[in-house]
Amino acid sequence: MTAAYRSTLEQIRLAFPQPVSNPVHDSYFVHSILRALDLVDGMKSKLPILGRAEPLDYAAAVQQQLADAPSSIEKVTAELVGYLEGITVFGHPRWQENVLTQPAIPSLIGVLLSALYNPNLGWDHTSHKVALAELELAALSARLIGYDPAQAGGIFTFGGTGTNLYGVKIGLEKASPGTMQRGLHEPAVVIASDAAHYCRYNLAGWLGLGADALVTVPTLGNNEMDVRQLETQARAALAQGKKIAAIIATLGTTDAFGLDNLGGIVEVRDALVKEFQLPYRPHVHADAVIGWAWSVFNDYDVEANPLGFRRRTLRAIAGATHQVRHLHLADSLGIDFHKSAFTPYISSLFLLKDRKEFDLISRAKEQMPYLYQFGEYRPGMFTLETSRAGVGILAALASLRLFGKLGLQATLGHLVEMAQLLREHLEGHAATTVLNRDNFGTVTIFRVYPPGVDTFTIKQQEFEDPVCRDLLHKHNDYNRRIYQYLHAEAAAGRGVMLSQTDCYRLTSYGAPIVGLKSYMLSPFIDEEHVQAVVDKVLEARERVTSS
Numbered sequence: 068m069t070a071a072y073r074s075t076l077e078q079i080r081l082a083f084p085q086p087v088s089n090p091v092h093d094s095y096f097v098h099s100i101l102r103a104l105d106l107v108d109g110m111k112s113k114l115p116i117l118g119r120a121e122p123l124d125y126a127a128a129v130q131q132q133l134a135d136a137p138s139s140i141e142k143v144t145a146e147l148v149g150y151l152e153g154i155t156v157f158g159h160p161r162w163q164e165n166v167l168t169q170p171a172i173p174s175l176i177g178v179l180l181s182a183l184y185n186p187n188l189g190w191d192h193t194s195h196k197v198a199l200a201e202l203e204l205a206a207l208s209a210r211l212i213g214y215d216p217a218q219a220g221g222i223f224t225f226g227g228t229g230t231n232l233y234g235v236k237i238g239l240e241k242a243s244p245g246t247m248q249r250g251l252h253e254p255a256v257v258i259a260s261d262a263a264h265y266c267r268y269n270l271a272g273w274l275g276l277g278a279d280a281l282v283t284v285p286t287l288g289n290n291e292m293d294v295r296q297l298e299t300q301a302r303a304a305l306a307q308g309k310k311i312a313a314i315i316a317t318l319g320t321t322d323a324f325g326l327d328n329l330g331g332i333v334e335v336r337d338a339l340v341k342e343f344q345l346p347y348r349p350h351v352h353a354d355a356v357i358g359w360a361w362s363v364f365n366d367y368d369v370e371a372n373p374l375g376f377r378r379r380t381l382r383a384i385a386g387a388t389h390q391v392r393h394l395h396l397a398d399s400l401g402i403d404f405h406k407s408a409f410t411p412y413i414s415s416l417f418l419l420k421d422r423k424e425f426d427l428i429s430r431a432k433e434q435m436p437y438l439y440q441f442g443e444y445r446p447g448m449f450t451l452e453t454s455r456a457g458v459g460i461l462a463a464l465a466s467l468r469l470f471g472k473l474g475l476q477a478t479l480g481h482l483v484e485m486a487q488l489l490r491e492h493l494e495g496h497a498a499t500t501v502l503n504r505d506n507f508g509t510v511t512i513f514r515v516y517p518p519g520v521d522t523f524t525i526k527q528q529e530f531e532d533p534v535c536r537d538l539l540h541k542h543n544d545y546n547r548r549i550y551q552y553l554h555a556e557a558a559a560g561r562g563v564m565l566s567q568t569d570c571y572r573l574t575s576y577g578a579p580i581v582g583l584k585s586y587m588l589s590p591f592i593d594e595e596h597v598q599a600v601v602d603k604v605l606e607a608r609e610r611v612t613s614s
């Protein structure tokens with residue numbers, strides 16, 4: 068007699084891809100995926116949202132418990148699809164809120180394949196050719212940004228945050244040798260601009276430096292780090308006997324696409340090494356998780372302009388590559404394929420100019436006795452993660468193979484073109500002004516003013532003159548009201564989803580400037596959607612002014 072559990076086990080076995088080819092079951096598997104996609108399709112409309120966004124029932128969520136009986140693929144699929152109800156469709160041309168993208172189909176297949184065979188990137192024994200893919204991506208990316216691929220090395224990690232963490236961790240070990248073993252034993256600082264990503268607070272905290280160890284350098288009007296202030300602050304830290312674990316240069320900042328001057332930063336670093344006769348070179352990490360992709364334009368012939376971009380777009384591209392082409396000066400950098408290359412989360416590459424520096428954070432082999440009897444590629448010796456997925460790797464590979472340099476140039480170039488078109492409209496209108504005029508990405512931050520305000524002079528006045536504080540606050544409120552109108556309209560299917568930033572930057576007297584933001588990343592955005600933004604903004608102004 069067979070044991071009672073056997074029938075349940077048989078049912079469960081059917082829910083797995085079969086280890087040995089079984090055409091009938093294989094087509095059941097494919098059909099199950101199709102069913103899920105079909106159900107999702109049923110929720111699509113013209114709006115940038117799947118189905119309807121009902122209020123979330125948090126109280127019901129905490130009542131959940133594990134069911135007694137197993138379920139079926141069909142039921143689980145329908146339930147899972149239900150969890151997508153109300154989600155935003157980031158690839159929709161009427162959604163321009165933030166740096167979130169719709170992954171392209173090949174990278175989705177990359178995710179599926181990786182999940183299907185579940186490689187573990189700790190070593191090549193458990194990932195085989197997927198390990199090779201990681202090495203290929205590191206080499207390809209190194210070459211793209213100008214590192215020597217024969218010396219550089221890279222690993223995928225848990226997000227742009229992870230890439231910054233690796234950069235600072237290696238820098239800390241250089242500045243304060245033995246920290247991996249002994250722990251933090253002397254004061255060390257991390258330097259970044261006030262427009263750098265907030266993940267710096269996390270990594271300073273998690274590395275044991277403490278957020279108080281962050282040195283924040285002010286930015287110039289174009290959102291790039293003020294290199295002279297960097298010099299002053301770095302010198303002050305060194306004079307107090309502190310180590311510099313890392314200087315983080317940001318290329319492009321999240322809100323405005325500000326690009327730090329890496330050449331200038333590296334010069335300051337080198338001069339201070341001499342002046343203080345430092346026994347180490349403070350590590351310069353480039354947070355290029357957004358800006359790296361602009362490297363595809365490094366060798367674009369702006370004069371001949373073979374892709375036929377408009378002059379304004381060419382100027383923006385040239386403005387961006389003017390800084391991005393210096394990425395190779397950094398000791399390490401971060402690339403998010405999920406930010407600028409249309410892959411799903413998480414697909415982030417930490418690149419090190421000299422891969423030998425991974426030794427600084429390597430464990431000794433004796434600490435991992437049960438691993439690594441064979442195999443040659445063993446990133447698990449130095450990665451923070453133990454198990455590491457191949458999902459981001461195959462997604463990135465798929466995306467880069469799909470686009471090629473030309474595909475990225477055409478797609479990013481088009482988005483820059485659309486952003487420039489929006490700026491042209493906004494600058495041309497008496498009621499609106501672009502705040503990040505000197506930044507050249509696909510994000511536009513702008514401000515709307517009530518009738519009677521001279522938008523040619525107000526921006527400067529509000530920024531510099533403390534007498535304008537009340538006026539600034541009044542206009543901040545005005546822009547918040549404009550945003551509320553735009554948001555309500557967009558939610559009802561009229562207009563475009565934009566976002567509001569509560570602090571585009573601080574004025575010279577320390578007050579926050581509220582801005583409206585259009586972040587263009589959908590490849591489907593075209594002139595009609597730009598026009599829709601402009602029309603809605605002007606409509607909002609009329610409504611808000613008369614209310």
Ligand SMILES: *Cc1c(COP(=O)(O)O)cnc(C)c1O
Nearest residue numbers: 226227228264319320321354356
């Ligand atoms: C998004 C972002 C990060 C954080 O990256 P995640 O992938 O979200 O962890 C870091 N730096 C910059 C400049 C970013 O825009």
